[in-house]
């Protein structure tokens with residue numbers, strides 16, 4: 635059995651993650667074995683937001699598995715530009731394709747879309763500043779390939795930690811492994827959301843929040859750099875205040891451990907200087923390539939193993955609406971707001987779409 639949809643990395647069990655990793659490694663070693671494994675199947679890539687790595691790696695993954703692709707990289711080329719709602723687009727495309735990947739600027743969009751896919755698999759390729767589970771699969775594959783383990787690591791995440799969906803997904807994922815320590819390096823206005831810090835504290839993980847990259851570097855096994863996400867700021871002025879605060883260069887790297895990995899989901903803007911690219915600790919271009927192999931493994935299993943739906947959490951009876959302006963429920967008005975309670979803190983409820991938390 636494999637999951638039907640991948641909306642959140644946590645939808646995968648650790649056993650499923652192990653299977654994916656083993657399959658990705660087998661694909662790297664024996665690509666010809668998989669060349670026809672998705673023959674006759676169609677993937678739709680619905681990108682409502684720009685992408686280079688995620689869209690092209692999904693497309694090349696499907697083509698390398700013998701399948702075919704349809705889709706758009708610009709919603710203005712679809713009937714979305716005529717006002718079609720997400721639900722109708724997904725219902726129609728799910729009748730054409732066997733698997734859908736969706737990237738959307740609104741938080742919870744992939745979850746909303748998955749509710750319309752009864753027989754078609756759906757993968758979240760990034761929903762606003764919320765989650766990006768296949769980037770997490772890419773990141774974990776890079777860590778396993780380059781470090782040989784996912785336990786016993788000190789990982790520093792640096793940059794825009796409030797808007798960085800890759801960071802949010804990776805924090806959740808690393809909290810499944812043993813003896814992980816976190817350094818969160820960001821300006822005060824771009825810190826990791828409180829819900830993720832509470833989750834780490836509840837599970838007994840140690841974390842340090844700091845604004846100082848240089849002080850953190852010597853402690854790290856992995857430095858995960860991220861860009862300041864211009865598109866998530868409400869004003870250019872606010873973005874200008876935060877851009878360019880962190881720049882990793884050769885000089886700063888001199889104090890790092892000799893085997894520290896420098897990772898980045900890419901695209902980079904100015905947060906890693908180009909003179910770092912030739913350092914053997916810089917693995918971000920390898921990371922992008924691992925992304926294609928792990929996505930091949932994901933597509934292969936989602937299409938070739940019997941699938942099951944991820945169950946909804948137990949819903950709380952309330953008439954409340956989510957007040958997150960970037961939550962999909964505030965844009966697609968047919969959606970019924972849904973809330974559930976945080977298992978470890980029953981006094982806190984959260985929006986099932988975007989995970990914004992509310993007291994009581």
Ligand code: CP
Nearest residue numbers: 685686687688899900
């Ligand atoms: N890492 C990542 O999601 O890159 P793209 O935005 O280019 O897909």
